[in-house]
Amino acid sequence: MYDRSVTTPLGVDRYRHVVVLTGAGVSRASGLPTYRGEGGLWTQGDTVRNSDGATMAADPEAVLRFFLPWRRQIQAVAPNPAHTALAAAEARRGPGTSFTVITQNIDRLHQRAGNQDVIEIHGSLFRSRCTACDLPAFDDDRADVELLPRCERCQALLRPDVTLFGEMPPARADHDAKRALRTCDLFVAIGTSGLVWPAAGFVRGAAYAGARCVYVNLDPLDDATDFRESFLGKAEELVPALFG
Ligand SMILES: [Zn+2]
Numbered sequence: 001m002y003d004r005s006v007t008t009p010l011g012v013d014r015y016r017h018v019v020v021l022t023g024a025g026v027s028r029a030s031g032l033p034t035y036r037g038e039g040g041l042w043t044q045g046d047t048v049r050n051s052d053g054a055t056m057a058a059d060p061e062a063v064l065r066f067f068l069p070w071r072r073q074i075q076a077v078a079p080n081p082a083h084t085a086l087a088a089a090e091a092r093r094g095p096g097t098s099f100t101v102i103t104q105n106i107d108r109l110h111q112r113a114g115n116q117d118v119i120e121i122h123g124s125l126f127r128s129r130c131t132a133c134d135l136p137a138f139d140d141d142r143a144d145v146e147l148l149p150r151c152e153r154c155q156a157l158l159r160p161d162v163t164l165f166g167e168m169p170p171a172r173a174d175h176d177a178k179r180a181l182r183t184c185d186l187f188v189a190i191g192t193s194g195l196v197w198p199a200a201g202f203v204r205g206a207a208y209a210g211a212r213c214v215y216v217n218l219d220p221l222d223d224a225t226d227f228r229e230s231f232l233g234k235a236e237e238l239v240p241a242l243f244g
Pocket residue numbers: 130131132133134135151152153154155156
């Protein structure tokens with residue numbers, strides 16, 4: 001892989017179909033915790049247990065009491081320069097082009113920054129669905145852990161529409177992501193190791209479509225990879241430079 005030490009713009013506007021994959025590193029500068037790395041959520045026992053689909057099945061109230069307060073915490077922070085640079089890049093697209101953000105984040109910060117074409121492959125913390133019936137998922141920002149919200153149809157507990165560990169990602173999002181990748185000519189992964197499925201397969205799909213594949217993250221990749229270029233550093237610094 002070719003490690004770029006000098007940050008030169010990617011020339012995003014020259015590409016017809018741009019796909020950006022984002023992970024927790026994009027939200028870090030907004031003050032949200034990341035999952036991996038030192039101090040990351042995955043190093044804290046409660047997070048591991050409460051982010052597991054098996055815990056949701058066995059003790060849904062514990063999972064809800066863990067997740068619902070996040071809604072308040074996330075609403076209290078703002079999109080950072082990485083988010084706003086991606087929104088600006090989408091806003092200046094011309095006819096016949098596309099700019100799709102596929103995000104592993106459940107925080108809705110891309111949409112709050114202004115991105116329109118966002119695929120949430122791990123769902124959204126700001127939608128709820130029923131733990132029992134097939135009530136369609138709906139927007140929900142309630143965060144009261146004393147009065148856990150219940151399904152209006154069957155009275156079972158509602159849960160955030162997010163993909164927990166061991167659960168399948170939403171089929172529609174996975175389908176939309178793969179469709180975007182089939183035609184993309186520039187693929188940029190930002191703030192994610194890309195090692196978690198289904199994201200791990202996305203760079204393969206983009207490379208197969210013939211896209212330029214660029215990796216932007218704090219940590220270098222250590223595996224053989226379909227990325228051909230990498231920029232190492234903070235998303236909130238690199239993204240405005242690369243997408244400007
Ligand atoms: Zn229900």
